[in-house]
Amino acid sequence: MKYVDEFRDARAIEAIATELRTLVEPGRHVKLMEVCGGHTHAIYRHGLDQLLPDEVELVHGPGCPVCVIPMGRVDDAISIAERQEVIFTSFGDMLRVPGGRRRSLLEAKARGADVRIVYSPLDALDVARANPDREVVFFGVGFETTAPASAVAILRARTLGVRNFSVFCNHVRVAPALRAILDAPETQIDGFVGPGHVSTVIGTRPYDFIASEYRRPVVVAGFEPTDILRAVAGLLRQLREGRAEVENEYGRVVREEGNAAALAALDYVFEVCDDFEWRGLGAIPHSGFRIAAELSQWDAETHFEVPGARIEDPKACRCGDVLRGMAKPYECGVFGTACTPEKPLGTCMVSSEGACAAYYAYGRHRSAA
Amino acid sequence: MSEVVTLAHGAGGKASRRLVEDLFLDELRNPLLEPLSDAALLSANGTRIALTTDAYVVRPLVFPGGDIGELAVNGTVNDLAVSGAHPLALTAGFVIEEGFPLDELRALAHSAARAASAAGVAVAAGDTKVVERGAADGLYVTTAGVGLLDPRVDLSPTRVRPGDVVLVSGSIAEHGIAVMLARGDLRLELDVESDTAPVHREADALCALGRQLRWMRDPTRGGLATTLNELVAGCDASVVLSESTIPVREDVRAACELLGIDPLYVANEGKLVAIVAPRAADSALRALGPDAAVIGEVRADDVPMVLCETPFGGSRIVDMLVGDPLPRIC
Numbered sequence: 001m002k003y004v005d006e007f008r009d010a011r012a013i014e015a016i017a018t019e020l021r022t023l024v025e026p027g028r029h030v031k032l033m034e035v036c037g038g039h040t041h042a043i044y045r046h047g048l049d050q051l052l053p054d055e056v057e058l059v060h061g062p063g064c065p066v067c068v069i070p071m072g073r074v075d076d077a078i079s080i081a082e083r084q085e086v087i088f089t090s091f092g093d094m095l096r097v098p099g100g101r102r103r104s105l106l107e108a109k110a111r112g113a114d115v116r117i118v119y120s121p122l123d124a125l126d127v128a129r130a131n132p133d134r135e136v137v138f139f140g141v142g143f144e145t146t147a148p149a150s151a152v153a154i155l156r157a158r159t160l161g162v163r164n165f166s167v168f169c170n171h172v173r174v175a176p177a178l179r180a181i182l183d184a185p186e187t188q189i190d191g192f193v194g195p196g197h198v199s200t201v202i203g204t205r206p207y208d209f210i211a212s213e214y215r216r217p218v219v220v221a222g223f224e225p226t227d228i229l230r231a232v233a234g235l236l237r238q239l240r241e242g243r244a245e246v247e248n249e250y251g252r253v254v255r256e257e258g259n260a261a262a263l264a265a266l267d268y269v270f271e272v273c274d275d276f277e278w279r280g281l282g283a284i285p286h287s288g289f290r291i292a293a294e295l296s297q298w299d300a301e302t303h304f305e306v307p308g309a310r311i312e313d314p315k316a317c318r319c320g321d322v323l324r325g326m327a328k329p330y331e332c333g334v335f336g337t338a339c340t341p342e343k344p345l346g347t348c349m350v351s352s353e354g355a356c357a358a359y360y361a362y363g364r365h366r367s368a369a
Numbered sequence: 370m371s372e373v374v375t376l377a378h379g380a381g382g383k384a385s386r387r388l389v390e391d392l393f394l395d396e397l398r399n400p401l402l403e404p405l406s407d408a409a410l411l412s413a414n415g416t417r418i419a420l421t422t423d424a425y426v427v428r429p430l431v432f433p434g435g436d437i438g439e440l441a442v443n444g445t446v447n448d449l450a451v452s453g454a455h456p457l458a459l460t461a462g463f464v465i466e467e468g469f470p471l472d473e474l475r476a477l478a479h480s481a482a483r484a485a486s487a488a489g490v491a492v493a494a495g496d497t498k499v500v501e502r503g504a505a506d507g508l509y510v511t512t513a514g515v516g517l518l519d520p521r522v523d524l525s526p527t528r529v530r531p532g533d534v535v536l537v538s539g540s541i542a543e544h545g546i547a548v549m550l551a552r553g554d555l556r557l558e559l560d561v562e563s564d565t566a567p568v569h570r571e572a573d574a575l576c577a578l579g580r581q582l583r584w585m586r587d588p589t590r591g592g593l594a595t596t597l598n599e600l601v602a603g604c605d606a607s608v609v610l611s612e613s614t615i616p617v618r619e620d621v622r623a624a625c626e627l628l629g630i631d632p633l634y635v636a637n638e639g640k641l642v643a644i645v646a647p648r649a650a651d652s653a654l655r656a657l658g659p660d661a662a663v664i665g666e667v668r669a670d671d672v673p674m675v676l677c678e679t680p681f682g683g684s685r686i687v688d689m690l691v692g693d694p695l696p697r698i699c
Contacts, residue, residue, distance in 0.1 A: 004626060046679050046683055047685055109375070110373045361688050363685065364686060
């Protein structure tokens with residue numbers, strides 16, 4: 001824990017907070033997007049937004065992997081999970097996400113579906129090996145952060161000849177989502193706190209277009225208080241100096257070129273889809289992964305027919321605006337009333353990394369102020 | 370489609386609360402049950418007694434630092450103790466699966482007996498039922514207990530005042546993490562032991578503070594966060610914790626960090642949290658021993674809630690969880 005404490009040191013944090021005040025230009029409002037749900041969570045958990053100068057506004061990005069899965073896909077997952085022969089495995093925080101009829105995997109489990117929480121797709125593969133007479137499906141969710149683990153599980157299943165294991169693939173790519181946000185005329189983001197975990201895999205180069213084409217600075221950051229505040233300082237410094245570059249504050253973990261082995265696994269196992277539908281953001285070109293045709297044996301969608309219905313987001317819910325940094329959670333009409341962590345209407349309220357859930361859990365005592 | 374019970378209803382958070390209030394309290398409503406505290410307080414021939422019951426379902430049945438036998442005794446002793454009662458006698462019911470090895474059952478009964486003797490209380494009545502294989506996760510235990518209320522104290526959330534001090538008797542989150550690790554799903558190798566222990570001595574020492582002791586609880590399922598939220602619901606003031614003062618062992622903190630779980634929500638089985646008048650804080654600390662700490666205070670507030678102040682001047686809400694804390698994707 002000493003390793004973590006260093007990044008939560010009160011004096012170091014105060015020093016950066018003081019520096020931030022020297023970096024803002026009076027009267028110039030700066031809107032920075034933290035792309036990653038983990039950042040959103042850390043910001044509220046540690047109360048970091050309270051340490052920022054008034055001129056700096058942090059808005060939340062599309063980087064909560066749970067939040068961007070459309071309801072139709074959750075229904076598809078439930079329909080697979082409800083099959084007699086299936087053991088459906090998933091990361092924990094997908095279990096509470098409601099589908100189209102506000103039903104979740106947790107409820108499907110209560111009604112008899114064999115749904116199990118795993119910590120890694122490789123654990124799901126172990127479940128398959130231990131239950132050769134059942135079909136074990138892993139709910140593949142997440143950015144390039146978790147996608148390599150799904151890829152490795154598929155490759156290992158092939159090596160071991162495990163044929164009762166498959167992945168229901170919903171993995172997504174972060175860069176196309178950022179481009180979609182930059183292309184939307186109504187979103188005016190001055191700079192990006194770049195995602196941490198996903199950059200350990202893809203490196204920092206995939207963000208170069210943000211600096212070169214859109215002239216916006218990016219600072220990739222870790223998840224500790226000093227990480228996030230240093231990234232904000234880096235962005236303010238670039239804006240002040242009129243620079244737009246990709247900087248890496250998370251150098252202790254992230255390399256410019258990423259993780260070659262993980263990237264190779266992604267490249268081998270997945271193909272980029274023409275289109276993937278994101279909850280709240282709609283279809284984004286080239287933003288999703290699907291399992292390559294030659295590995296279709298391990299693709300759940302080749303074994304199980306799913307309803308595949310497209311379900312509109314609830315009209316009252318402004319998840320889309322929240323995910324694009326256009327609305328704060330508390331500006332949504334149903335926040336905290338019709339939509340709470342207990343009965344979430346929008347996915348931003350489900351995962352602890354979702355902007356609305358993080359705000360509801362940690363910060364709603366401040367929205368009135 | 371009609372609603373069904375999900376695991377979230379059993380996690381001690383908002384869903385559990387809703388199940389208890391909207392269904393059980395609704396059907397069974399009476400003045401003794403209504404406060405929904407750890408133990409019901411009643412009078413018999415002028416003697417004030419506390420009555421409590423609890424069911425124990427834990428997997429694995431034996432975990433580092435304890436087992437279900439010991440846990441079932443300590444849990445009920447503690448529910449009585451934090452209600453300000455001296456435990457008099459317990460009952461125990463065992464629901465056992467067919468096929469359960471007798472020597473293991475004897476070991477669990479032995480450990481229940483040892484715990485009872487350590488707490489100075491007898492298991493005075495019991496029951497056994499055997500069910501089919503697979504129907505009871507090996508073994509379920511229920512215990513109930515009666516205790517004599519200490520006349521020196523009057524414990525209630527309504528007696529908590531702004532300015533009062535919040536104390537905890539030792540480091541938190543050990544039981545929950547020990548059990549999670551013992552299940553083996555996480556493949557983390559850490560030597561964390563459950564803190565299962567009776568807290569009747571600490572509770573008794575605090576009772577010596579008389580009316581300056583406002584309220585006590587043992588923060589079991591749902592952890593310190595859930596217990597304090599239940600307090601806040603009944604006392605009309607906020608509890609403000611100071612994050613850096615909450616004792617958490619280094620290895621427990623590391624495990625929580627890895628799992629993305631806040632130690633405030635993790636179960637304890639041998640700790641108590643108490644609210645005392647500010648001038649009694651030092652005596653309370655002395656009564657609780659060297660591991661105890663003052664972790665926060667009660668503040669007047671328009672909207673009562675549990676808040677946590679970070680070491681660098683930020684603050685956050687410590688809400689009641691909906692269900693179990695679910696490990697995050699990344």
